Amino acid sequence: MRGAFGKFVLCAVLLTVLLGVTGCWNRRELNTLAIAVGMGIDKRGSEYDVSIQVVNPQVMDKKSGTNRSETIQFREHKATIFEALRKMTTVSPRKIYLSHLRILVLSEQVAREGINEVIDFISRDHEARTDFYIMVARGSSASEVLNVHTQLDNIPSIKVFDMLEGSEKAWAPTSTVRLDELIDALENDSGQSGVLSGVAVAGNKKKAMTQENIERIRLPGVLKYSGLAVFKQGKAVGWLNEEQSAAFKFIMGKVKNTVSDVPCPAGGKLVLEIFDTTSAMIPKARGGELSIALKQKLFANIGEVSCGIDLLNESAIEEIEKRMEEKHKRQLEETIAFVQRKYGADIFGFGQSIHRSYPREWKKVKANWSEAFRELPVTVSAQVTIRRTGTINNAAIPSS
Numbered sequence: 088m089r090g091a092f093g094k095f096v097l098c099a100v101l102l103t104v105l106l107g108v109t110g111c112w113n114r115r116e117l118n119t120l121a122i123a124v125g126m127g128i129d130k131r132g133s134e135y136d137v138s139i140q141v142v143n144p145q146v147m148d149k150k151s152g153t154n155r156s157e158t159i160q161f162r163e164h165k166a167t168i169f170e171a172l173r174k175m176t177t178v179s180p181r182k183i184y185l186s187h188l189r190i191l192v193l194s195e196q197v198a199r200e201g202i203n204e205v206i207d208f209i210s211r212d213h214e215a216r217t218d219f220y221i222m223v224a225r226g227s228s229a230s231e232v233l234n235v236h237t238q239l240d241n242i243p244s245i246k247v248f249d250m251l252e253g254s255e256k257a258w259a260p261t262s263t264v265r266l267d268e269l270i271d272a273l274e275n276d277s278g279q280s281g282v283l284s285g286v287a288v289a290g291n292k293k294k295a296m297t298q299e300n301i302e303r304i305r306l307p308g309v310l311k312y313s314g315l316a317v318f319k320q321g322k323a324v325g326w327l328n329e330e331q332s333a334a335f336k337f338i339m340g341k342v343k344n345t346v347s348d349v350p351c352p353a354g355g356k357l358v359l360e361i362f363d364t365t366s367a368m369i370p371k372a373r374g375g376e377l378s379i380a381l382k383q384k385l386f387a388n389i390g391e392v393s394c395g396i397d398l399l400n401e402s403a404i405e406e407i408e409k410r411m412e413e414k415h416k417r418q419l420e421e422t423i424a425f426v427q428r429k430y431g432a433d434i435f436g437f438g439q440s441i442h443r444s445y446p447r448e449w450k451k452v453k454a455n456w457s458e459a460f461r462e463l464p465v466t467v468s469a470q471v472t473i474r475r476t477g478t479i480n481n482a483a484i485p486s487s
Contacts, residue, residue: 121181124158125244127229128168128205129194136164137171138230139183140244157241160233168208185215189248191266192222192229192286198316198323206273206321210266217266220251223316223323225285232286234296235310247310251284254312259333259345259361261312273321278438278456280430282315282335285326319432319457327422334422337383337415338435340366346390349411355394357407359387359473370441372448378464379437385415388475398476412469419467431457437465 125140139161161179165171175183191209193202209215224232233243240246254261262284272281288295288308295308315327315335327335336342342364348356363386371378389398389407397403426434438456442449452459 120184121159121161121179122187123183123185124187124189124242125192125233125247126185126188126190127192127194127224127233128197129228129230130196130200131164134164134166135168135171135197136162136230137168137175138162138233139172139175140233140242141179141181141183142242158243160230162230168205185212188215188219189244190220190222190251192224192232193283194224194229195226195316195323197229198223198283198318201322202318203321206266206270210270215266220248220263220265220284221269222247222251222264222284222286222312225287225313225316225326227288227292231288231292231296232310235288235308236296236298237310238306243310247286250310251312256343257345259336259342260314260329262315262332262336262341272434273318275439278433278453278460279436280320280432280434281318282327282434283318283323285313285316287311287313317426317430317432317434319430324430324432327426330418331422331425334419335434337364338366338368338381338419338423340364347411347414349407349414351394351396352403352406352410353395357389357394357396358391359407359411359471360390361385361387362474368435368437368440370437370444372441372445375448376464377441377445377448377452377459378466379440381419381465381467383415383419383467383469385411385469385471387411387471387473389473389477404473404476408471408473411471415469415471416467419469420465423465423467427461427463431461433457433460437463 121139121141122144123139123141127138127140129136129138140158141161143157143159161175161183163171163174163178165174172183193205197205210217232247235243237243237246240249251261251263255263262282264281264283269281269283272279287310289311290306290308292308295306314329315332316323317325317327333342333345342361345361346358347361348358351357365384367382369380369382371380392398396407423435426432433456437460438449438453441452
């Protein structure tokens with residue numbers, strides 16, 4: 088009995104001691120860290136030129152009335168990205184902390200020379216999460232993109248993150264790509280390639296990087312998303328324009344909402360708001376020949392009418408649906424043919440679809456998929472359904 092009681096007392100004492108020593112073994116105080124929200128990677132000769140945008144804690148403290156910038160940018164260059172970041176300790180009083188990173192901007196030079204080293208570092212770092220967006224600076228350096236002064240949000244990197252996220256939900260040509268999505272696209276064994284959104288400085292680039300840029304109603308310079316960069320074997324090989332970027336999103340079934348104009352039968356235009364889409368990718372293998380069938384369904388409302396058309400007439404609605412189907416089908420077919428002919432990069436995941444459905448046939452073409460992709464027959468069908476015509480029927484003010 089005494090032995091059992093002694094063990095009980097011993098356990099109680101040990102438990103009390105353990106409760107007193109619990110805690111985070113690797114904790115760091117917030118005032119010892121520089122919270123990075125944006126990261127830009129350029130090239131300087133053979134070295135990486137790394138820019139880090141961090142939040143200025145003195146400005147974030149609203150009690151301290153100050154006219155200082157909300158962010159601070161540190162920049163260093165070294166043979167590797169990790170070395171460049173560690174070298175920043177020579178100019179930053181705090182250690183750069185990547186867990187709250189919102190955007191990673193790559194220069195076009197870095198993208199074209201290859202992003203494997205960049206992806207290796209950022210995915211290997213135990214502090215970095217995967218919920219930030221990656222993009223390619225188009226016509227500007229990555230450092231310049233981070234330097235643009237923005238309105239509505241005082242922290243440029245958060246503004247760029249929110250802008251991309253919002254545009255992706257309302258405008259088909261815009262795509263968001265996170266780290267884990269890019270890795271899946273570039274490192275799978277089904278020949279799939281990847282894409283990244285392009286971001287450019289539109290307007291007066293010099294003024295865009297000064298305080299003057301946010302002191303006017305009309306900004307001299309703004310950040311603007313511009314097309315998609317196409318990657319093949321970890322290197323950027325070219326760009327998709329706005330229409331092609333939208334087609335890519337439709338094929339991948341990632342369009343949440345967008346608008347598209349359609350020519351009216353008697354002239355003028357009508358604008359449809361596409362609020363729902365479905366995309367089916369069906370691989371086929373007949374007689375030793377592989378092919379892909381794409382079946383698209385679009386659901387839309389009429390958002391604007393700039394022509395004389397009787398929307399109460401069912402046949403008129405059917406004609407608009409038919410015209411939109413023809414336009415959508417042509418847009419997808421032309422985009423697929425362009426990517427096949429110019430880049431030979433399977434950004435659509437056709438190979439992955441064939442791999443899942445026909446693994447034996449896939450083994451025969453896997454080694455030479457880039458060339459097989461160029462010759463792959465793809466058929467497209469589209470079905471458009473107009474749900475609503477709006478709060479009025481025909482044009483509010485009929486054209487003369």
